Amino acid sequence: MMQAQPLSFPWSDTSIDDLLGRLSFDERGLLPAIAQQYDDGQVLMLAWMSRDSLRESLKTGTVCYWSRSRAALWRKGETSGHFQRLRDLRWDCDADALLLLVDQEGPACHTNRRSCFYNAMRDEGAVELSAPLNEA
């Protein structure tokens, strides 16, 4: 199968429009996007993208989400410095979900953990499987 190199950033308008035309955004104009660390495969977070946030991500190579709580573009890392550099992306068979392959600078989670998925259930109840990272 085709294993050509990922597109470099910024993507051309032609490639962006081609992609946007293939995706099925929901009634809010959003898609769920999974961020996975590109080299070790760790799932870092799940967030939402609008057409505009996806377009910006593909123009800049740095991931921009849509914040549902703030109803605004969410340039991840803008305040924390913990940017997600986009390496490539995939869309699924129904074209209604994205998998972002990223290089995460520092923690992805606002709790200062590498991944947002740190909660698990054990015999003794809910536990946290990772601790907040120490800042340098």
Add this chain to the structure above:
Amino acid sequence: MMQAQPLSFPWSDTSIDDLLGRLSFDERGLLPAIAQQYDDGQVLMLAWMSRDSLRESLKTGTVCYWSRSRAALWRKGETSGHFQRLRDLRWDCDADALLLLVDQEGPACHTNRRSCFYNAMRDEGAVELSAPLNEA
């Protein structure tokens, strides 16, 4: 940090109720759930869970989703035989997304691919990064 063993299946009602009480289901009563192959880290699919589908998954150890298109429980593998055996699960910092660590039997995708995330954009346009698996 605590690294106790995952709970075995079926989970107790106490553990299930504890978990359900911690999660923030959306206005439809659903949560997005990422399925990741537990050993090699491949992201297989994104689907949706209701309280009932999550409860069934934790009782049986086999993943059951909520089909939004059919508005019904979706016992994955029931028709295809391609079951997802649940190994563990995580929830995120906002308690509004799940990460399912699964052992996928055969392809996860209805197109007979291992993962649903097989579409990518390249210089020449959209490409498929994997081919359908051959049935044994």
